Structures are given as structure tokens and as C-alpha cells.
Amino acid sequence: MADIKRVAVLGSTGSIGRQTLEVISALPHHFSVIGLAAGKNTSLLAEQISQFKPKFIYFQDKNPPTGAKCEFLSLEEMASHPEVDIVVLATSGRWGLKSTLAAVKAGKRLALANKESLVMAGEIITKEAKLNKSQILPVDSEHSAIFQCLEGEKQKAAKIILTASGGPFRGYSPTQLAKVTPEQALKHPSWQMGQKVTVDSATLMNKGLEVIEAGWLFDMPFDNIRVLVHPQSIIHSMVEFADGSVKAQMGMPDMRLPIQYALTYPERLENTTLPRLDWDNIKELNFEPPDFDSFPCLKLAIEAGKKGGTYPAALCAADETAVELFLSKRIKFTDIPRLVGQALAEHKSTTQPTPEEILAIDSQTREKVKKMVGDSL
Amino acid sequence: MADIKRVAVLGSTGSIGRQTLEVISALPHHFSVIGLAAGKNTSLLAEQISQFKPKFIYFQDKNPPTGAKCEFLSLEEMASHPEVDIVVLATSGRWGLKSTLAAVKAGKRLALANKESLVMAGEIITKEAKLNKSQILPVDSEHSAIFQCLEGEKQKAAKIILTASGGPFRGYSPTQLAKVTPEQALKHPSWQMGQKVTVDSATLMNKGLEVIEAGWLFDMPFDNIRVLVHPQSIIHSMVEFADGSVKAQMGMPDMRLPIQYALTYPERLENTTLPRLDWDNIKELNFEPPDFDSFPCLKLAIEAGKKGGTYPAALCAADETAVELFLSKRIKFTDIPRLVGQALAEHKSTTQPTPEEILAIDSQTREKVKKMVGDSL
Numbered sequence: 001m002a003d004i005k006r007v008a009v010l011g012s013t014g015s016i017g018r019q020t021l022e023v024i025s026a027l028p029h030h031f032s033v034i035g036l037a038a039g040k041n042t043s044l045l046a047e048q049i050s051q052f053k054p055k056f057i058y059f060q061d062k063n064p065p066t067g068a069k070c071e072f073l074s075l076e077e078m079a080s081h082p083e084v085d086i087v088v089l090a091t092s093g094r095w096g097l098k099s100t101l102a103a104v105k106a107g108k109r110l111a112l113a114n115k116e117s118l119v120m121a122g123e124i125i126t127k128e129a130k131l132n133k134s135q136i137l138p139v140d141s142e143h144s145a146i147f148q149c150l151e152g153e154k155q156k157a158a159k160i161i162l163t164a165s166g167g168p169f170r171g172y173s174p175t176q177l178a179k180v181t182p183e184q185a186l187k188h189p190s191w192q193m194g195q196k197v198t199v200d201s202a203t204l205m206n207k208g209l210e211v212i213e214a215g216w217l218f219d220m221p222f223d224n225i226r227v228l229v230h231p232q233s234i235i236h237s238m239v240e241f242a243d244g245s246v247k248a249q250m251g252m253p254d255m256r257l258p259i260q261y262a263l264t265y266p267e268r269l270e271n272t273t274l275p276r277l278d279w280d281n282i283k284e285l286n287f288e289p290p291d292f293d294s295f296p297c298l299k300l301a302i303e304a305g306k307k308g309g310t311y312p313a314a315l316c317a318a319d320e321t322a323v324e325l326f327l328s329k330r331i332k333f334t335d336i337p338r339l340v341g342q343a344l345a346e347h348k349s350t351t352q353p354t355p356e357e358i359l360a361i362d363s364q365t366r367e368k369v370k371k372m373v374g375d376s377l
Numbered sequence: 378m379a380d381i382k383r384v385a386v387l388g389s390t391g392s393i394g395r396q397t398l399e400v401i402s403a404l405p406h407h408f409s410v411i412g413l414a415a416g417k418n419t420s421l422l423a424e425q426i427s428q429f430k431p432k433f434i435y436f437q438d439k440n441p442p443t444g445a446k447c448e449f450l451s452l453e454e455m456a457s458h459p460e461v462d463i464v465v466l467a468t469s470g471r472w473g474l475k476s477t478l479a480a481v482k483a484g485k486r487l488a489l490a491n492k493e494s495l496v497m498a499g500e501i502i503t504k505e506a507k508l509n510k511s512q513i514l515p516v517d518s519e520h521s522a523i524f525q526c527l528e529g530e531k532q533k534a535a536k537i538i539l540t541a542s543g544g545p546f547r548g549y550s551p552t553q554l555a556k557v558t559p560e561q562a563l564k565h566p567s568w569q570m571g572q573k574v575t576v577d578s579a580t581l582m583n584k585g586l587e588v589i590e591a592g593w594l595f596d597m598p599f600d601n602i603r604v605l606v607h608p609q610s611i612i613h614s615m616v617e618f619a620d621g622s623v624k625a626q627m628g629m630p631d632m633r634l635p636i637q638y639a640l641t642y643p644e645r646l647e648n649t650t651l652p653r654l655d656w657d658n659i660k661e662l663n664f665e666p667p668d669f670d671s672f673p674c675l676k677l678a679i680e681a682g683k684k685g686g687t688y689p690a691a692l693c694a695a696d697e698t699a700v701e702l703f704l705s706k707r708i709k710f711t712d713i714p715r716l717v718g719q720a721l722a723e724h725k726s727t728t729q730p731t732p733e734e735i736l737a738i739d740s741q742t743r744e745k746v747k748k749m750v751g752d753s754l
Contacts, residue, residue, distance in 0.1 A: 148622060151528075151530065152528040152529010152530065152643075153528065153529065153645070154643050155644065158647075161656065228656050235625075238627070240654070241645045242645045242646060242647040243634060243637055243638065243641070243645040243646060243647065243648055243651060244628060244629070244634060244648070244651045244653040244654070245525060245626060245627075245628050245634055246626070246627040246628055246654055247526065247624060247625070247627070248624070248625045248626075248627060249623070249624055249625075250615070250622075250623040250624070250625060251621060251622050251623060252621070257620060257621060257622055260620055261620065264620070266529075266531050267531050267532065268530070268531070268532055268618045268619045268620040269619060269620060270535075270619040270620065271621070274620060275621065276617070276621040277617070277623055279538065279603070279605050279664060280666065282664055283663065283664060283665065284662065284664065285661065285662045286660065286661045287659055287660060287662075288660065289657065
């Protein structure tokens with residue numbers, strides 16, 4: 001029997017957090033939950049505490065979860081605690097950055113689902129991870145696919161082919177897109193995810209953030225990362241090697257597989273609760289180039305990634321704010337790329353920013369975008 | 378600069394042999410040709426000798442190639458010679474068996490394109506390879522794909538999904554198949570190969586032999602090997618792991634890629650002469666189950682593989698003889714599975730046969746099939 005690894009789940013009440021706990025429940029001889037951190041959903045956190053009996057908890061709400069007798073730690077304390085073997089970082093947005101840094105500085109295995117931290121501070125995080133021998137295991141299905149395809153290879157990839165479902169509005173014209181409602185944007189054709197990432201998938205901003213993330217995770221120039229629309233979301237991404245050989249990783253669109261792989265790597269464990277591809281029912285896999293004109297967020301993100309400095313941080317902040325404004329029906333779907341583009345055009349970047357500077361840019365850009373729409377949200 | 382590896386190419390004038398020499402020509406700083414062995418095409422062998430200047434040669438013909446001043450070795454001597462680093466075994470049919478055994482017993486790296494030797498004597502060959510630390514690198518695109526997908530994985534595969542183009546007669550009814558001519562059978566939709574393997578691809582016997590080969594190479598029960606028709610031949614095969622994750626290896630249908638990988642493994646080398654997948658032009662990949670009724674050779678092969686003993690040797694011999702009879706227009710296309718089926722039904726197998734017993738079964742079965750058609754070929 002393998003040692004039982006102690007997992008801290010930061011963001012345990014969100015979509016990735018809940019699915020992480022499902023995976024752990026299915027593999028009780030391999031993993032235990034030592035820490036749970038949530039935002040304001042303290043009722044779900046209370047349920048999770050009673051089921052998993054963690055030693056450490058964190059919550060953002062003023063009211064503690066009922067019945068909790070655990071030790072309260074800050075997110076950074078939990079991410080770096082000596083008793084934690086694996087940190088699953090599943091908080092969304094900028095809140096992930098400091099915890100990510102704490103985990104890599106402590107040399108933890110980090111199962112990273114928070115893409116903003118790598119986008120905003122990829123250089124700092126990858127440098128600290130290397131320095132402290134922290135292993136970053138991507139939880140995004142695309143980056144997990146690339147990671148799996150690279151496993152065992154002696155050389156890095158020549159090219160990365162990042163697949164994209166194309167989102168619910170694939171094939172829409174800009175005119176059609178202007179009429180899109182939050183309700184429509186929250187219905188993703190293949191993946192069950194949180195609200196922010198679902199809207200980002202609809203604008204293709206999500207794919208743009210993933211390009212930046214892939215650049216940092218796999219030390220790959222942006223020009224060697226290609227986005228390919230693949231509506232079935234069966235091929236999760238591909239890697240092309242120096243000799244022209246291409247490897248792809250496939251699976252049902254279910255986040256529990258990349259989550260489990262990040263926990264069990266380099267082993268794989270049988271888990272009968274995970275769905276499997278059924279080749280009796282897969283008749284075709286389709287591919288097409290992304291529509292950069294209808295979905296300008298993709299290009300905005302790649303450009304911000306290429307420019308570097310604090311551009312990616314400004315991108316994340318502008319997008320998160322614009323998505324909030326869209327979800328609260330203050331702006332149109334097509335205003336999201338417009339606001340992000342304007343914020344980036346006006347942005348003044350600094351080179352090699354510190355985490356504090358990055359978070360300052362984040363706050364400033366949020367304010368700026370709110371002002372742009374004459375709003376004080 | 379890496380050491381230059383010395384390669385002996387057995388079967389140098391055949392399709393795989395010629396493509397091996399193309400790969401070596403493109404990578405002159407990594408490989409040199411120390412040995413060339415051919416059958417009766419001594420004029421092409423003479424050209425190859427003048428281009429590659431091997432130290433050792435072998436030829437079957439009575440007349441030596443013009444201008445050859447090389448040392449003559451037997452196939453087995455060449456396959457096991459201390460100065461040879463890599464043996465490319467590209468002879469076809471039963472002739473590969475003794476050379477394969479000589480190479481694995483000498484602990485060579487063996488780039489194996491001859492599938493009959495593994496089909497006929499998989500147990501002996503894999504046992505000797507293990508014992509003598511000989512590395513068998515498959516040259517078949519399917520097995521190379523599986524090998525590449527398994528690289529770096531800690532566990533063996535849960536399932537192998539062997540893709541098949543379906544051959545030129547995919548969708549044909551038995552009535553249509555009965556009318557197929559050798560000329561039609563020799564036109565393969567995706568691959569450039571020798572005559573025997575091209576006809577085997579048309580009957581799906583080739584895929585059946587590959588199932589048996591995969592069973593031995595990857596220590597996989599036949600029930601965990603699935604054949605999937607994929608007409609574009611872009612996905613060369615796939616592997617499913619314990620957690621449900623599937624890896625696929627892809628590339629243009631060009632044998633030079635798996636040949637090169639077998640030579641350079643575990644490294645990959647850039648080779649601008651190799652074609653690359655162009656995702657601007659790949660719109661869809663299709664899949665369907667194989668048609669076991671119209672193509673009975675596939676089932677016959679898998680059954681022979683499951684039965685073991687000398688059944689696979691009888692299968693190979695019966696098929697090779699039937700294909701010769703078809704190519705010389707003595708029998709119909711649909712007679713190939715009929716004759717193979719009859720030969721297997723009448724076969725009396727022995728368990729754990731020696732190489733000599735296997736070769737004896739081979740000769741007996743050939744005679745038997747010829748008698749079946751009242752022919753003394």
C-alpha cells in the first residue's frame with residue numbers, strides 16, 4: 001500500500017474543489033484531506049468538514065461553518081504547511097497568486113487549477129518553483145494533456161497544439177454575439193465549470209489565458225503554440241516533437257481525470273467512477289481554425305502574453321471585471337473584448353514586476369474598467 | 378556531437394530498407410551504414426553499396442553485385458556482429474525469424490519491421506530479448522505509436538487501440554470482394570509498402586498480425602487489444618491507461634518517421650525531409666468498427682493468436698502462400714481467408730515450439746495450402 005498523501009484543497013466549494021474531493025473519495029487508500037479552504041459558501045464547507053474531517057480550515061465569511069473544530073490557517077499558511085503533501089489550488093482569479101507563491105516557495109507539489117496566477121506572474125512562479133523543487137502539475141485539461149504527452153520525452157516540444165471547444169457561440173457573427181445573454185453564455189457545450197471560466201470559454205479569453213499559461217509551464221515561445229478548435233473536446237491537446245511526431249491526450253470532457261492525474265502522477269490509478277471514451281460512439285473528431293475576428297479576446301490575450309511585463313496582469317484584471325459587468329447585465333457580451341482591448345491599449349507596463357506590483361496593477365485596472373463603463377460597482 | 382551509430386540494414390532493397398537508407402542519408406552525423414543485406418535485387422544493392430560503402434554485405438543471388446569489395450556475412454552473422462550497433466530487420470516473411478533471434482541473442486538494438494518473426498515466435502523472441510537485454514523497437518507505424526505513447530509511463534497500458542486504414546476495399550461486400558484483382562489490391566489508400574503487406578492490408582490480415590505482434594511486444598492479452606478503423610491513417614494507434622486517459626500518436630502516413638524513431642530512441646531528431654501534419658488541412662478524423670464479416674482474416678488471425686502454439690506460424694505460412702497464389706492470379710481475393718481458415722482448421726499445434734519446429738510447420742503449411750488449390754507452384 002502506498003503512503004497516504006495529505007491534500008489541502010484551496011477553493012474546496014468551487015467546481016474544481018468539489019471534483020477534487022470526489023476524486024479523493026474514490027481513492028481513500030491513497031489520499032486524505034488535511035485542509036479545506038473556501039470563500040463564502042460556509043454551509044457547503046461545513047458539509048465537507050463533516051465528511052473529510054480536515055485538520056486545517058480557512059474561510060472568508062465572517063460566520064464560521066457550523067460544527068467546525070479545526071485549526072484556522074490563512075491560505076498562505078495552509079499552502080506551505082509542513083504537514084501538507086499536495087496543494088490543490090482551485091481558487092479563482094487573483095486570489096490564487098499569493099497562495100501559489102507560498103506553495104512553490106515551500107517546495108510543495110502544486111496541482112494548479114488557478115490559471116490567473118500563472119498568467120499574471122508566470123516568470124516569478126516558475127522561477128521559484130525551480131529554485132525550491134516544487135512540482136507544478138497542471139489541472140486544466142489542456143495543460144494536463146500536454147504534460148502527459150511530454151512525460152518520458154527527452155526533449156521539450158517543438159510545438160504545442162492547444163485544442164479549444166470553440167465555446168457555445170462557435171460560428172456566431174459579431175452581430176449575433178452582441179445579443180448574447182449571460183444565461184446563454186453560462187451554458188458550455190462540453191465542460192462543467194465555474195461561471196467566470198465558462199464566460200471566458202465563450203469569449204475564447206479562456207483559451208488565450210491558456211496560451212500564456214502553456215508558455216510558462218512548458219517554456220514555449222508563443223509563436224510555437226497553436227490554438228485549434230475541436231468541438232468534441234475529446235482531444236485535450238497535442239504536442240509536436242522535433243521529428244514531426246505528434247502525441248495527443250484524449251478523454252471524456254471531465255475535469256476529474258486531470259485532477260486525479262495531478263494527484264497521482266507519475267502513477268495512474270484505476271478509478272471506476274471516471275468515464276471512459278467509448279469508441280463505438282465516436283464516429284468523428286473535427287477541427288477548424290479559431291475565428292479571431294468574432295472572438296478578439298484570443299488575440300488580445302496572446303498579444304498581452306507576448307508583450308509580457310504587467311500586460312498579462314492587466315489583461316486578467318480587465319477581463320475579470322468585464323465578465324462581472326456582463327454577468328450583472330451592465331454591458332454586452334461584445335463589450336468584454338472592447339473593454340479589455342481599451343484597458344490594454346492604455347496600460348503602462350513595467351518589466352520584471354514584483355508580486356506586489358502585479359497586485360497593484362490588478363486593482364488599478366479593475367478600477368479603470370469600472371470607470372470606463374461609468375460604473376462604481 | 379553524439380557517437381555515430383553503425384546500422385546494419387537487413388532487407389535493404391525492399392520498401393522499408395530503402396526508406397531506412399533515406400533516413401540515414403538525412404542524418405549523416407548520427408548514423409552510418411555498416412551492413413547491407415538484400416535478396417535478389419543485386420543491381421539496387423550495388424547502387425546502395427557505392428553510396429553507403431558498408432563493411433559487410435549479404436545477398437541471395439548467385440551473381441554478386443558489381444564492384445562490391447565488402448566482407449560477405451550470413452544474415453545471422455550480420456545481425457549479431459560486434460561492430461553493429463543497430464539491426465534494422467526489414468526482410469519480409471519467415472526469412473526474418475533466424476536473423477531476429479540472432480540479433481536479440483546478441484543483445485542488439487533491433488528495429489523490427491519483419492512482423493512474421495514476432496507472430497511466429499513471439500514467446501521465444503521476447504524471452505531472449507529480455508534475457509540478453511536486447512531492445513526491440515517496433516518499426517510498424519502502429520506499434521511505434523503504442524511504444525511512443527507508453528514512453529515514460531510507470532504502468533503498462535490497460536488497453537491498446539490499434540488503428541487500421543480499412544484498406545482499399547473498406548465498405549465492399551463479399552460479392553464485390555470476390556471480383557477484386559491483384560492490381561486493385563496493390564493500390565493502398567494511405568501507405569506505400571511492399572506487395573505482400575499491401576495485400577495483407579486489403580484483407581485486414583495485416584491488422585490481425587499486428588494484433589498478435591502487439592500482444593507480444595506490449596505483454597497485452599488479446600482481449601485488451603481493440604482494432605478501430607480510421608481511414609485517414611493520421612492516428613497511428615492509441616493506448617488507454619488505468620485511469621481512462623488515452624494517448625494517441627499521430628503523423629503523416631510515412632514509414633520514415635517510425636523508422637527514424639526506432640533509430641534515434643530515446644532521442645528525437647529534427648529531420649526536414651519528413652512530412653508534418655498540417656492542421657489547416659485536417660478537418661476531420663473518422664472512426665468505425667472493422668467489418669469482421671467481409672474481412673474474415675482479421676478474426677482468423679486474432680483466434681490463432683489466442684490459441685498460440687504453432688497456430689500463428691501456420692497462419693503466417695498459409696497467408697503468405699495464399700497471397701502469392703492470389704498475386705499470380707491462381708485464386709480469388711476471397712479465397713485467401715478461405716484457404717487460411719481451412720489450413721488453421723486442419724492444423725495440429727504443439728505447445729512451446731522451438732524455432733526449428735516453427736519453421737517446419739511453416740514449410741508443411743505452405744505445401745498443404747498449395748495442395749488445397751491443386752497446385753504445385
